[in-house]
Amino acid sequence: MPEYNVCANCGMQFGLALSECPKCKWPAPGREEERRLEEQRREEERKRFEELIVTASPGVEGYLVTKYIDLVSAEVVVGTGIFSEFSASFFDFFGGRIGAFEKKFAQAKEAALTKLRWAAIAQGANAVICAKLDYENVGDRNLLMVVASGTAVLVEPSSAASGEIED
């Protein structure tokens, strides 16, 4: 048994416990298949993430809900930083500070929705219906929690299911 791996790409020697070359990230000898499967799995997850439907409606137009999986939610806490400084000038408050806060807030909403999508995917869903965003103050007034929630479901195009569903 060799005592170390030799990178097939750059020739670097590295420990047997490592699954990839620390220098160029090439898979260690014998780990190529594992790497390929891992990349395939990540690619499939990315695809599911991109294809996941998120809607505020209780259904998706053109689709039938075939399974209600579970409620999903995701929280992101954001520091507002706008209530602490009473000395803030009028201009700052309605100009720069609010602008910066709105930007932070938009990022927090985006982050909460991203977390919600991953939570739904982890549940095996391909859509989230009744999705909504809520806002709550946490602790003191300078922290705001953005909560994204909805119902994780499985949907399929209704044309494929028509004829099989009977009322």
Ligand SMILES: [Zn+2]
């Ligand atoms: Zn290497």
